[in-house]
Amino acid sequence: MARILAIDFGKKRVGLAVTDPLQLIASKLTTVPSHQIFDFLKDYFQKEQVEKVIIGYPLQMNNEASEAVLYINPFLKRFQKLYPDMPLEQVDERFTSRMAFQTMIDAGLKKKDRQNKATIDAVSATIILQSYLEQKKFR
Template sequence: MGKCLGIDFGLKRTGISISDETNKIAFPLKTVKSDSLINEIHNINKTEAIEKIIIGKPYDLKGNLLNIETNIISLVKLLKNKFPNILVNRIDERFTSKIAKQTILDSGIGKMKRRSKENIDKISATLILQSYLKKNNYD
């Protein structure tokens, strides 16, 4: 069984998370510049044998898709083309950034690291992936 990647896509930065070998637990991996995301996934796949990529679906509080969804749809098409053996799935990502910020605050880490948007992005990706794993009975 291959691992899963979680993606919290942004126009500038993208958070990436990865599952353990049993696909039960998601871990933050890294935050990358969005324009290098495909290369990063390629490099990760060389060593981790990725089976699925889970990408957040950005809704507002009223259930409307956010404008960035257009970019994410293009990303999904590109991923399916570049990595035909990897399944790409989507999951609601509402509140992940807010929960990530609160998680960082609750962790007690220093003020400078709390302000790091890179940390928020990769923790958001972890929340997206963990939600998917739980919803799909990987836990």
């Protein structure tokens, strides 16, 4: 089986998480600057077999898209142009940053480490991917 890659796209940074080849466990991969994401993806797709990409899509409480789609939609459009055969699925990412922060507290990370926004982005991508895997079990 191939991996599933999750993307938590932000203006400045992109958090990335990936499954194991059996698609059982989501793990934090890395964080890259937003302007370098396509270089990273090109290299990663050459090294690893990826079946699908999951991207966190920010919705508001009324289920309408948030303002963040102004920079996520251009990313989605370019991704689909560069990788037309790669399945891309959008997943609601409401509260993932807050959940990531709480997860880091629960894991015992020191305050200084919890303030690292790159870590929060990568943990958010991991939460997005783990939620997707759990929902997939029940479909």
